[in-house]
Amino acid sequence: MLDIKRIRTNPDETINGLKNKGVDAEIDNILEIDKKLRQLENETDELKHRRNVVSKEISLKKKNKKDASKSISDMQKVAKTIKVNDNEIQKYKNSLNELLFNTPNIPHRSAPIGTSEKNNVVVREIGKKNEFNFSIKDHIELAENNSLIDFERGAKIAGSGFPLYTGEGAKLERAIINYMLDVHTTEHGYKEILPPFMANIKSTTTTGQLPKFGDDMYFINEDELYLVPTAEVPVTNIHQEEILDVKDLPIKYTAYSGCFRREAGSYGKDTRGLQRIHQFNKVELVQFVHPDKSYEVLEEIVNNAETILKNLKLPYRVIELCTGDLSFASSKCYDIELWSPATEKWLEVSSCSNFEDFQARRGGIKFRENNKVNFAHTLNGSGVATPRLMITLLENYQRKDGSIEIPEVLVPYFGKKEIRK
């Protein structure tokens, strides 16, 4: 959520920033409601002040056995006006909030200006694309030939987009998750979290999925709970409505979670195999930081995710998203993409964002420094999501005979050096 005071004092900054994101914000409307709201609040505060004063007088009069009926009848009228005004104020507040909660974050000055992913910038490309001297198979064939994933039975159980990992496939998935968590906790200093896989309306509003993107999530009607689309949601909300001590910053959490996404409206896109699925596993990195540090920390988070890919010796590249491609809540974002040799495409496995105080305002995540309270900055990044990692791992580590080599760092976790049928 944007700071209403900032919009008030510098509306052009907001308008231009949002324009870069491709959004026509209703700033005029926001300012008008804000003005009316404050005016009415002032009037009503004065009435309430009078009521408080006179009520004390009434109390005294009664104590001294004096007649208070005139004051009481006066205050009856005042009370009525207050009630009417309070209702009106609530209406203004509701519409102001609706506007503010639906207004996206402003891009950071350093984000490249552009309208679509075509304007994204490749920051660096690491690792060499493998050269194969045989005709390679794609991940689906590799997974099915080696009995790692049973897509058909997964679909039987829950529908397409719900892969069923079996045998060594299940074990490899688990090895990857464990490996990533270990690196982030022991080498990068994150505290491990295993969060709830469902979150309520307030929590999903904090991170920005609600109110606009509710349709992307699975919703349990009876309990008013969303299945988490990412661990970002539960983990960012750990400190919802808290005032942290500046000494405790930065707070660094890493969390494994299942991720559930309806992917509505993307039928027909990347539907084969693991590319775009409804349930997947991800290890997430979340940090709560001092506002002065958040852009430094964004680079740190990208590096943390890259470490995993470097150690796995998979070729990847880092993309800086242009303003038009930034998500609703983020000010600046890097994507990391892995190279899939079978499809000859780059596949996104991580998205690292700085939200500045956007989520913190929605969720009331603050910190105290020198007796002053301020909003923290929140960031997160995938470290990383498993499905496309699995795709590129299988494809890059396949051998001519159809077997799959296990990357060195995963061997202790997987227990074997190769998968061979």
Place this chain on the structure above:
RNA sequence: GGAGAGGUGGCCGAGUUGGCUGAAGGCGGCUGCCUGCUAAGCAGUUGUACGGGUUUAAUGCUUGUACCCCGGGUUCGAAUCCCGGCCUCUCCGCCA
């Protein structure tokens, strides 16, 4: 799912015949005094949000309103009374 208890400031904990309680008391925190250092002691101070006025380079000062789980209601006036909801705990049932 059934029965009961309860939700007060950073924490503990008073306050439920409605008014003088933003909230006693204690702990913790901060400031000053004291002290060779530490501890103890003494004095003061100590919530958040949103406004108004004044002021500064940053800041500060002052004033108002709201907040005792959330939302309604009664009343001139509610932490205190009434209704609805949420959450926590205990017991029973069910269950991985």
